[in-house]
Amino acid sequence: MKYFLNRILVFVLIPMSIGLLITILFSNIIPSPRITPSYTLNEKLFFFDDFDKNYLCIGSSVSLNNISSEQIVSGIGSESYINLSSAGVTPADIYKLLKIYTDEFTPRYFIFPSNEIDFLHKDKEFDLNKIHRRIKYPYVYLNPLLYLTNLDLEYYFKNYPTHQLFKKTDTTTKSIKYDKYGGVLVNKGKLQDNRLNSLWSLQVDISDIADSSYNYLDSICKLTYENDIKFVFIQSPIRQGLVDESYKTKMNNHLGKVNDLLLKYNHQLIDGTQVEWPDSLFFDYGHLLADGARSFTTFCINKIKENQQLNVSMGHTKKSQGLPNNQIFSERD
Amino acid sequence: MLFNSIEFAIYLPIVFILYWFVLQKDLKVQNFFLVIASYVFYGWWDWRFLSLIMFSSIVDYSVGIGFSKYEEKTKRRLLLITSILVNIGLLGFFKYYNFFAESFADSFTFFGGHIDPNRLNIVLPVGISFYTFQTLSYSIDVYRKKLEPTKDIISFFAFVSFFPQLVAGPIERAKNLLPQFYVKRSFDTHKAIDGLRQILWGLFKKIVIADKAAEYVNEIFANHADHSGSTLLLGVVLFAFQIYADFSGYSDIAIGIARLFGFDLMRNFAFPYFSRDIAEFWRRWHISLSTWFRDYLYIPLGGSRGNTWNKVRNIFIIFIVSGFWHGANWTFIVWGALNALYFLPLFLLKRNRNHLDIVAQGKILPSLRELFGIATTFFITCLAWVFFRAENLGHAFSYLDGIFSFSLFTLPDIFPMTTLILLLLFIVAEWLNRDKQHVLQLDDIKLPVIVRWGIYYSLVFLITWYGGNESEFIYFQF
Numbered sequence: 001m002k003y004f005l006n007r008i009l010v011f012v013l014i015p016m017s018i019g020l021l022i023t024i025l026f027s028n029i030i031p032s033p034r035i036t037p038s039y040t041l042n043e044k045l046f047f048f049d050d051f052d053k054n055y056l057c058i059g060s061s062v063s064l065n066n067i068s069s070e071q072i073v074s075g076i077g078s079e080s081y082i083n084l085s086s087a088g089v090t091p092a093d094i095y096k097l098l099k100i101y102t103d104e105f106t107p108r109y110f111i112f113p114s115n116e117i118d119f120l121h122k123d124k125e126f127d128l129n130k131i132h133r134r135i136k137y138p139y140v141y142l143n144p145l146l147y148l149t150n151l152d153l154e155y156y157f158k159n160y161p162t163h164q165l166f167k168k169t170d171t172t173t174k175s176i177k178y179d180k181y182g183g184v185l186v187n188k189g190k191l192q193d194n195r196l197n198s199l200w201s202l203q204v205d206i207s208d209i210a211d212s213s214y215n216y217l218d219s220i221c222k223l224t225y226e227n228d229i230k231f232v233f234i235q236s237p238i239r240q241g242l243v244d245e246s247y248k249t250k251m252n253n254h255l256g257k258v259n260d261l262l263l264k265y266n267h268q269l270i271d272g273t274q275v276e277w278p279d280s281l282f283f284d285y286g287h288l289l290a291d292g293a294r295s296f297t298t299f300c301i302n303k304i305k306e307n308q309q310l311n312v313s314m315g316h317t318k319k320s321q322g323l324p325n326n327q328i329f330s331e332r333d
Numbered sequence: 334m335l336f337n338s339i340e341f342a343i344y345l346p347i348v349f350i351l352y353w354f355v356l357q358k359d360l361k362v363q364n365f366f367l368v369i370a371s372y373v374f375y376g377w378w379d380w381r382f383l384s385l386i387m388f389s390s391i392v393d394y395s396v397g398i399g400f401s402k403y404e405e406k407t408k409r410r411l412l413l414i415t416s417i418l419v420n421i422g423l424l425g426f427f428k429y430y431n432f433f434a435e436s437f438a439d440s441f442t443f444f445g446g447h448i449d450p451n452r453l454n455i456v457l458p459v460g461i462s463f464y465t466f467q468t469l470s471y472s473i474d475v476y477r478k479k480l481e482p483t484k485d486i487i488s489f490f491a492f493v494s495f496f497p498q499l500v501a502g503p504i505e506r507a508k509n510l511l512p513q514f515y516v517k518r519s520f521d522t523h524k525a526i527d528g529l530r531q532i533l534w535g536l537f538k539k540i541v542i543a544d545k546a547a548e549y550v551n552e553i554f555a556n557h558a559d560h561s562g563s564t565l566l567l568g569v570v571l572f573a574f575q576i577y578a579d580f581s582g583y584s585d586i587a588i589g590i591a592r593l594f595g596f597d598l599m600r601n602f603a604f605p606y607f608s609r610d611i612a613e614f615w616r617r618w619h620i621s622l623s624t625w626f627r628d629y630l631y632i633p634l635g636g637s638r639g640n641t642w643n644k645v646r647n648i649f650i651i652f653i654v655s656g657f658w659h660g661a662n663w664t665f666i667v668w669g670a671l672n673a674l675y676f677l678p679l680f681l682l683k684r685n686r687n688h689l690d691i692v693a694q695g696k697i698l699p700s701l702r703e704l705f706g707i708a709t710t711f712f713i714t715c716l717a718w719v720f721f722r723a724e725n726l727g728h729a730f731s732y733l734d735g736i737f738s739f740s741l742f743t744l745p746d747i748f749p750m751t752t753l754i755l756l757l758l759f760i761v762a763e764w765l766n767r768d769k770q771h772v773l774q775l776d777d778i779k780l781p782v783i784v785r786w787g788i789y790y791s792l793v794f795l796i797t798w799y800g801g802n803e804s805e806f807i808y809f810q811f
Contacts, residue, residue: 003522004525004526008529011789149339151797151800152798152800153797154798
């Protein structure tokens with residue numbers, strides 16, 4: 001038995017010590033523990049040490065890049081804002097993430113900045129229990145241990161280059177680093193060049209969006225309504241050079257369905273495609289550069305303000321509506 | 334608890350240390366501890382279903398006690414019927430109720446009538462098909478007086494719930510496993526080290542081969558209409574390896590863990606894809622289930638005795654029931670029937686026991702004749718796997734229709750190079766060690782420690798490289 005245990009101990013301790021040493025020495029350059037298959041979501045989960053906020057934003061990469069945290073925070077007059085968006089999520093994923101979030105916390109506002117492609121992506125395979133555990137107990141000092149419980153070397157190697165881009169390029173001109181609320185404003189830099197080559201002219205056919213995607217949006221509407229959360233759906237624009245009659249027709253059709261769902265629960269739709277957004281504000285077909293994101297966020301804030309004033313004047317003061325005019329959003333009591 | 338989960342990586346050393354260091358002095362206490370540890374292991378999924386295992390154990394233990402008291406045939410038969418009704422009843426209710434309700438309603442629709450199937454929202458308890466068969470084997474063996482009924486309730490409960498093989502086998506016979514609980518176990522270093530090697534190989538099979546293949550299999554089967562015939566063929570070949578690596582990987586881990594605790598479980602897989610005909614395949618695939626059906630169904634039905642009609646009938650019954658055991662779906666029944674059709678010509682021509690030895694024993698490569706046999710057997714097995722994997726019969730026929738199209742002769746539109754290279758290495762490793770119990774049985778090969786550990790660390794590296802998901806084992810659903 002002694003011989004057996006000694007051998008096992010040596011066998012296990014060698015790779016564990018090497019692994020632990022690498023984790024401790026290089027923790028700042030290794031991607032966050034792989035709790036989900038999504039790099040951006042993992043970074044988010046390990047970036048925050050407090051998830052309980054009044055203003056929540058969840059969406060895909062357009063939510064990361066097209067919404068300026070600065071503008072939002074100055075609009076709400078509060079730091080209680082979190083952007084939990086991650087690349088490639090679908091309405092189904094967002095519903096599941098929102099469900100976990102609302103099981104634990106009670107946000108006042110929920111913003112879903114969307115791009116039509118979100119409705120066409122494949123759902124992610126999230127381990128919802130793990131995510132739930134993490135947002136409930138965000139103990140960042142446990143991160144080294146979490147590498148051990150989430151062993152997936154392929155993931156760490158594959159995402160290493162992206163991670164360097166996010167972590168290291170933090171000068172003002174090249175930054176794609178997360179701001180402290182979880183947004184990512186993109187200036188001219190490496191990412192832009194890559195995207196320009198591959199995604200500048202991307203056009204997708206949105207006529208084949210599955211009903212299930214709309215059903216999940218309906219579930220999001222219902223969930224927010226039942227939890228007394230004001231829900232704002234933001235349709236993000238694409239660059240002007242790609243807009244034609246066919247796009248407008250399909251987009252109107254898509255947004256018609258979206259709006260019908262939102263109206264059922266008295267939620268708000270902000271349609272960013274109604275305004276022309278010059279190509280110079282974008283770094284690919286639909287992701288905005290920092291200046292574009294700031295303009296677009298201001299546009300959204302104004303729309304929300306208009307809607308609130310309209311609600312007040314019409315006497316719609318139920319739940320979270322009917323807010324003071326000097327504040328775009330209201331703080332929780 | 335999954336074998337490939339972090340929870341289990343913590344659970345196993347704790348149970349191991351308590352078992353050998355704290356509780357070794359008293360056999361009864363040690364067995365009782367195994368019952369508790371097994372219930373924790375099982376209850377990790379859903380503690381409510383522990384009541385089913387307890388109920389099944391109590392019934393069969395009581396039936397055994399009854400057998401020891403009564404000698405009259407009628408009473409003994411009544412006791413046996415009770416055990417069968419309870420175990421098959423549990424299985425029937427949880428696994429097959431909705432299938433029968435729907436099939437009954439469908440048959441009305443076929444004749445022009447209409448009734449609503451009274452579906453129930455039932456969750457299938459993990460491992461129910463395995464432990465009910467295990468307890469049944471006890472009752473039948475005691476009834477047949479091939480085994481003494483046990484009066485040791487703790488040993489019996491430990492036998493039914495023994496955690497390494499509780500949820501996906503091997504389906505142990507009471508004759509083999511139960512007596513091992515009666516005797517004091519002593520730690521055998523050689524056995525434990527070999528057990529660890531088998532666990533390592535099982536994890537490699539599951540995480541590196543099965544889960545990697547599953548990524549492509551899921552995509553190809555889900556969108557089969559979008560893929561060429563050659564891709565569909567590749568999809569089913571990958572599925573053949575996925576299900577083999579997944580299930581035999583589980584068995585390897587189960588057998589390895591049992592060896593750590595001083596137990597010997599029966600072999601469940603013996604390199605089935607190197608079989609030269611379908612009869613040999615069925616002697617090497619899911620051995621614990623095939624032999625269960627042979628001993629408790631086929632032989633009581635008359636086996637290979639009687640006229641040709643009876644023999645053919647018995648073959649079809651055993652294969653169809655075996656298919657149905659896997660799940661309440663017509664696809665499994667067709668899968669079983671198809672295997673019966675493959676097997677029948679060999680059986681009728683009395684060639685079903687032609688290959689009892691190990692293929693190409695003592696040689697590096699098989700002969701052309703053997704290679705042809707292996708390839709043909711693998712191909713027809715793959716065709717049957719289409720039914721096993723498909724959602725329904727329509728899906729299976731459409732998939733087969735897609736394979737046998739002109740696009741079969743084009744290059745596959747999905748070509749998973751890494752997976753295929755890993756698969757090739759896996760097949761070579763299995764081929765070179767086909768005369769052993771498992772691939773890492775390296776005792777009789779003299780290798781320097783550095784090479785030996787190099788092999789182990791390479792496997793550990795691959796397991797951690799691909800170990801992102803804790804995916805369930807396929808056979809948990811059966």
